Amino acid sequence: SALTRAFPGQQVQFINFSRGNHKLLFFVSSDRNPGAYYLFDNDLKKVQLVNELMPWIKPEQMAPMRPVEFQARDGSTLYGFYSALGDGPKPLVVMPHGGPYGIYDDWGFDRYVQFLASRGYGVLQVNYRGSGGRGFNFVKRAWKEWGGLIQDDIADGVRWAVATQLTDAKHVCIFGASFGGYSALMSPIRYPELYRCAVGYAGIYDLQLMHKTDTTSRSKRGRAFLDREVGEDEAMLGAWSPALKAEQLKLPIMLVHGRMDHTAKFDQYRAMTAALKRNDHEFESLVVTSEGHGFYKPENTTELFTRLEAFLGRAIGGKAK
Numbered sequence: 529s530a531l532t533r534a535f536p537g538q539q540v541q542f543i544n545f546s547r548g549n550h551k552l553l554f555f556v557s558s559d560r561n562p563g564a565y566y567l568f569d570n571d572l573k574k575v576q577l578v579n580e581l582m583p584w585i586k587p588e589q590m591a592p593m594r595p596v597e598f599q600a601r602d603g604s605t606l607y608g609f610y611s612a613l614g615d616g617p618k619p620l621v622v623m624p625h626g627g628p629y630g631i632y633d634d635w636g637f638d639r640y641v642q643f644l645a646s647r648g649y650g651v652l653q654v655n656y657r658g659s660g661g662r663g664f665n666f667v668k669r670a671w672k673e674w675g676g677l678i679q680d681d682i683a684d685g686v687r688w689a690v691a692t693q694l695t696d697a698k699h700v701c702i703f704g705a706s707f708g709g710y711s712a713l714m715s716p717i718r719y720p721e722l723y724r725c726a727v728g729y730a731g732i733y734d735l736q737l738m739h740k741t742d743t744t745s746r747s748k749r750g751r752a753f754l755d756r757e758v759g760e761d762e763a764m765l766g767a768w769s770p771a772l773k774a775e776q777l778k779l780p781i782m783l784v785h786g787r788m789d790h791t792a793k794f795d796q797y798r799a800m801t802a803a804l805k806r807n808d809h810e811f812e813s814l815v816v817t818s819e820g821h822g823f824y825k826p827e828n829t830t831e832l833f834t835r836l837e838a839f840l841g842r843a844i845g846g847k848a849k
Contacts, residue, residue, distance in 0.1 A: 560590035562637040591645035598688035611641050612650040619844040620695035621649045626706030629667050632659040656681035672759040675714050675768025683719045699844040705729040713770035725843035729784040730792045730821050733800035735765040774803035781811040782839045786819030
């Protein structure tokens with residue numbers, strides 16, 4: 529359409545029409561543009577800017593988000609995205625998405641990705657088995673595989689990035705939120721040779737504790753969901769709980785959590801930090817009383833980014849060093 533041609537390389541989403549279709553409200557965004565609302569007047573054939581979500585962002589200074597694909601160890605083709613400013617190898621931040629089931633990383637603006645790229649890092653996002661967008665069987669393949677196949681897929685993505693010289697093996701950290709926070713602590717237990725630091729943000733760290741305290745477990749249907757998709761074997765849940773395997777963590781760790789988090793309860797943060805302390809493992813932490821599952825207040829997000837930049841800089845470099 530004419531509107532698509534007017535905004536090359538961007539997504540155009542129709543929001544609403546006026547009565548009689550004389551006017552159209554639409555939204556334009558891309559990997560480098562957080563988005564803006566426009567009004568198209570069909571009678572005058574004119575487009576008017578209504579509102580920009582982040583007017584301070586300059587799209588031309590943002591990092592492009594490049595689709596990538598690689599082969600997992602079992603031959604399956606996996607997809608994801610790599611974002612960076614400029615060419616050549618860069619220290620890498622692996623950023624597994626939350627969920628894990630049915631959620632997936634898609635092309636579009638991500639403030640965490642762009643922040644990290646602006647500090648000199650490459651960012652790898654892997655749509656591991658369990659992610660959405662590829663059918664039910666792709667999701668089901670990762671049931672009861674929180675600490676298994678999912679972490680294998682992420683590790684295979686890291687090895688692909690090293691093999692293709694996007695980074696080198698000594699400059700890789702992992703940072704994730706929610707289930708991504710779980711992966712950030714579980715992946716270095718499974719693959720200690722791959723990671724130089726880990727940042728868990730609003731993560732789940734004790735699967736046995738989650739089974740006992742998660743609100744989902746209070747109903748029969750919710751319990752069935754946990755048993756079917758997370759697992760019910762106590763030994764497996766323990767083996768795949770970072771808080772119960774903390775002695776295997778040998779790298780710098782940062783933990784971020786909101787005390788009002790009702791999804792990944794604050795008890796999860798307590799369990800992980802207690803386990804690290806028992807093992808005399810020093811760690812950095814950022815706890816905000818007024819935040820829940822993720823930080824939304826500008827002052828808290830600013831502190832998170834500032835602390836994250838410094839932490840990553842000490843571990844693997846980038847502009848922060």
